[in-house]
Amino acid sequence: MEKNKDQAVIMSENNNNNKAQDPNPRFASEGCSVLLDVNDGDRLVFARLSGGAVLKIGNKNYSLKPLIGAPFGSLFQVETGEDGSFLSRILPVKKESSSNNVIDDARDNRELIDNNEAQNLTGEEIEAMRREGAKGDEIIEALIANSKTFDQKFQLSQEKYKLKKQKKYAPKLLLRRPFARRFLRVDALSLLLTMANVTAYSDVLVVDMVGGLVTGAVAERLGGTGYVCNTYKGNSPPSVEMVRMFNFTDKVIERIVQSSINELSSAKTVSPEENNHQEGVHPSTSDMVEGTPVTAEARVVVDDVVLESKIVKAPKAGAKASKEAIEMWKENGFSSLIMAAQDQDPWALAKDVLPLLSYSAPFAIYHQYLQPLATCMHNLQQGKMAINLQITEPWLREYQVLPSRTHPHMQMSSFGGYVLSGIRISTT
Amino acid sequence: MLPTESKKALSFKRYIEDGDLVIVYERHDVMKPVKVTKDGVLQNRFGFYRHSDWIGKPLGTKVLSNKGKFVYLLAPTPELWTLVLSHRTQILYIADISFVVMYLEVVPGCVVLESGTGSGSLSTSLARAVAPTGHVYSFDFHEQRAVCAREDFEKTGISSLVTVEVRDIQGQGFPEKLSGLADSVFLDLPQPWLAVPSAAKMLKEDGVLCSFSPCIEQVQRTCEVLRSDFIEIRTFEVLLRTYEVKEMKVETGAMIGESHDEEANGGQRPSKRKHISNDDKHISNDDGYAVSQDNSSSPTSVVMARPCSEARGHTGYLTFARLQCLS
Numbered sequence: 001m002e003k004n005k006d007q008a009v010i011m012s013e014n015n016n017n018n019k020a021q022d023p024n025p026r027f028a029s030e031g032c033s034v035l036l037d038v039n040d041g042d043r044l045v046f047a048r049l050s051g052g053a054v055l056k057i058g059n060k061n062y063s064l065k066p067l068i069g070a071p072f073g074s075l076f077q078v079e080t081g082e083d084g085s086f087l088s089r090i091l092p093v094k095k096e097s098s099s100n101n102v103i104d105d106a107r108d109n110r111e112l113i114d115n116n117e118a119q120n121l122t123g124e125e126i127e128a129m130r131r132e133g134a135k136g137d138e139i140i141e142a143l144i145a146n147s148k149t150f151d152q153k154f155q156l157s158q159e160k161y162k163l164k165k166q167k168k169y170a171p172k173l174l175l176r177r178p179f180a181r182r183f184l185r186v187d188a189l190s191l192l193l194t195m196a197n198v199t200a201y202s203d204v205l206v207v208d209m210v211g212g213l214v215t216g217a218v219a220e221r222l223g224g225t226g227y228v229c230n231t232y233k234g235n236s237p238p239s240v241e242m243v244r245m246f247n248f249t250d251k252v253i254e255r256i257v258q259s260s261i262n263e264l265s266s267a268k269t270v271s272p273e274e275n276n277h278q279e280g281v282h283p284s285t286s287d288m289v290e291g292t293p294v295t296a297e298a299r300v301v302v303d304d305v306v307l308e309s310k311i312v313k314a315p316k317a318g319a320k321a322s323k324e325a326i327e328m329w330k331e332n333g334f335s336s337l338i339m340a341a342q343d344q345d346p347w348a349l350a351k352d353v354l355p356l357l358s359y360s361a362p363f364a365i366y367h368q369y370l371q372p373l374a375t376c377m378h379n380l381q382q383g384k385m386a387i388n389l390q391i392t393e394p395w396l397r398e399y400q401v402l403p404s405r406t407h408p409h410m411q412m413s414s415f416g417g418y419v420l421s422g423i424r425i426s427t428t
Numbered sequence: 429m430l431p432t433e434s435k436k437a438l439s440f441k442r443y444i445e446d447g448d449l450v451i452v453y454e455r456h457d458v459m460k461p462v463k464v465t466k467d468g469v470l471q472n473r474f475g476f477y478r479h480s481d482w483i484g485k486p487l488g489t490k491v492l493s494n495k496g497k498f499v500y501l502l503a504p505t506p507e508l509w510t511l512v513l514s515h516r517t518q519i520l521y522i523a524d525i526s527f528v529v530m531y532l533e534v535v536p537g538c539v540v541l542e543s544g545t546g547s548g549s550l551s552t553s554l555a556r557a558v559a560p561t562g563h564v565y566s567f568d569f570h571e572q573r574a575v576c577a578r579e580d581f582e583k584t585g586i587s588s589l590v591t592v593e594v595r596d597i598q599g600q601g602f603p604e605k606l607s608g609l610a611d612s613v614f615l616d617l618p619q620p621w622l623a624v625p626s627a628a629k630m631l632k633e634d635g636v637l638c639s640f641s642p643c644i645e646q647v648q649r650t651c652e653v654l655r656s657d658f659i660e661i662r663t664f665e666v667l668l669r670t671y672e673v674k675e676m677k678v679e680t681g682a683m684i685g686e687s688h689d690e691e692a693n694g695g696q697r698p699s700k701r702k703h704i705s706n707d708d709k710h711i712s713n714d715d716g717y718a719v720s721q722d723n724s725s726s727p728t729s730v731v732m733a734r735p736c737s738e739a740r741g742h743t744g745y746l747t748f749a750r751l752q753c754l755s
Contacts, residue, residue, distance in 0.1 A: 071753050073752070091754060187523075187526070190531075194506075194522060200431075201431040201432060201433060201436075220535050331441065359488025360501075362507070370733050374671070375731050377673050392670050393671065395668065399665070423488070425500055
């Protein structure tokens with residue numbers, strides 16, 4: 001293990017050295033995309049950390065400047081000072097774990113009447129306390145002291161009450177790395193990446209009509225090697241806006257390219273410019289959504305963030321694939337394919353795109369409707385184009401795990417889409 | 429198994445060589461790994477296959493037995509490997525593996541700690557995710573299993589990415605020398621709460637831990653201990669439902685299941701017939717039966733899908749947590 005220890009140390013140092021040129025990915029730098037977790041998952045907001053960025057909590061706006069330079073995972077709380085309210089970094093308090101799972105409490109709510117008369121403090125009194133600089137926790141203590149019914153509550157109900165008040169009067173903000181999971185459920189996306197054997201040095205062909213989510217996820221797993229080529233019918237590439245949210249380094253971004261199906265399939269390699277000229281004459285026959293509307297749908301909802309200063313632009317992903325790359329792919333084929341084109345018929349795309357894959361290359365086709373995938377699977381079987389064909393539906397359920405309160409969450413995502421997977425084979 | 433800068437795993441031009449590991453595919457549920465040798469022979473119910481016939485052919489092609497029956501030769505991937513490897517322990521399958529790799533945020537260059545190694549199913553996928561510059565440190569307290577795992581990693585060509593050590597993580601914790609170096613830690617142990625404090629020392633701040641446990645009591649105990657040093661503790665279950673697809677020939681004008689409807693309701697139900705456009709003869713009515721209405725007299729065929737009757741009901745609960753930022 002000695003040799004390996006040195007290896008690990010060297011690797012860690014190398015990583016740090018490489019990151020000296022790029023911003024350390026564990027810290028939120030100016031201009032990077034972040035995910036703000038308000039009150040333990042109650043509200044998730046995407047934001048860009050520019051100097052003037054602001055977040056609204058309750059009915060006040062708070063500057064996000066204190067977050068710049070903080071490590072991902074750091075916690076902030078609303079504090080009141082002379083200049084008003086602001087976000088301040090707090091170090092989390094180590095929680096004592098309650099050793100007993102069984103709660104021995106005989107109280108219940110049979111005599112509690114829900115008539116809004118339990119709390120003695122009025123809204124004005126609370127505001128006055130706030131103006132005088134009372135901390136959130138102090139307000140909560142005051143609310144509990146002035147509640148006629150608090151002592152009658154079952155212990156767990158008391159905890160629930162306290163938590164509710166904390167969220168209102170002492171809101172917390174957790175700085176997180178962003179994850180782009182709005183169109184694909186996380187387990188469905190992870191399944192696509194695995195089924196398509198995405199790894200370093202692979203050439204992954206992608207039909208991404210979910211705003212760049214799949215393209216970005218693939219690029220992340222390529223880690224700056226290989227290529228992820230986004231392909232499309234006609235001559236309008238779809239938007240890959242979401243790639244910005246991954247905060248990629250230039251090395252990774254260079255690997256994200258695009259090229260139309262025509263360019264990739266044509267017998268002789270036309271230069272991308274020539275091809276566009278040619279295709280401009282023939283109107284696109286597919287009913288693909290044009291570039292602009294896709295951008296509108298895919299635009300990250302920047303909720304409640306007022307950007308006062310100019311947005312720092314990230315380097316653009318999705319440059320046209322070079323002639324050399326296209327030649328290489330024609331000679332070798334792509335090592336795998338992921339399709340996430342929800343409004344398109346999968347077979348119509350697959351029959352054009354599958355021949356671009358190497359033999360024995362795996363593919364994963366995501367769709368929200370079962371029937372078109374079933375037809376696609378059937379056609380692939382009939383045409384002997386693929387084996388190991390399977391339609392899979394991912395199922396995901398989250399649990400609340402607390403002493404005496406363990407059960408699945410009340411809300412559940414009932415639907416994650418369907419995935420058709422298989423391996424391309426030689427038809428001869 | 430994994431492509432490198434100089435050697436591509438897949439390509440139209442990638443020909444099978446002596447010494448390659450290939451996956452012999454008969455059917456989706458009948459596959460086996462075979463090491464190609466010049467004089468090797470594969471025997472199965474279709475007859476026998478000479479490896480020498482395979483050498484020089486590209487992956488993904490058909491090869492014939494002496495009786496003219498064929499199988500496919502496929503390139504090994506971690507997914508295919510999970511389906512063909514020899515089980516020394518219960519293994520993780522693709523649903524859990526894919527979710528774990530994504531949620532642990534494993535990307536090239538990461539350092540991942542894993543205990544136990546088991547049969548190396550997850551280890552293989554972790555190696556793929558950290559390649560080419562990362563590393564997987566895998567620990568198992570069973571000496572024989574560690575040896576088998578190392579052999580498998582040699583076979584699949586990932587031994588430069590995975591280091592297996594015999595160690596009782598529950599009793600001794602992870603090695604001190606790895607402290608603060610892990611981006612992610614994965615635990616598949618009978619009493620993972622015993623390993624949590626050590627895992628916390630191994631992880632970089634904001635690093636992610638995952639614990640896989642079949643029983644909810646294990647999950648509860650683990651979560652209690654996690655609350656001291658970790659945040660964002662979340663527990664999930666992932667499963668996959670597979671569908672079977674069938675083509676059915678349907679006679680003119682007949683509705684599939686029409687007889688059922690008549691029995692149940694004593695008559696036709698015209699509201700069920702949906703209007704069809706000329707080029708789409710495959711529609712679903714409310715019951716989800718695919719219906720075909722054809723004015724010509726020839727039968728049409730319809731492709732239908734339904735869930736498979738057999739499904740995996742449970743493997744384990746996946747609990748994820750992030751190490752708190754205390755600096």
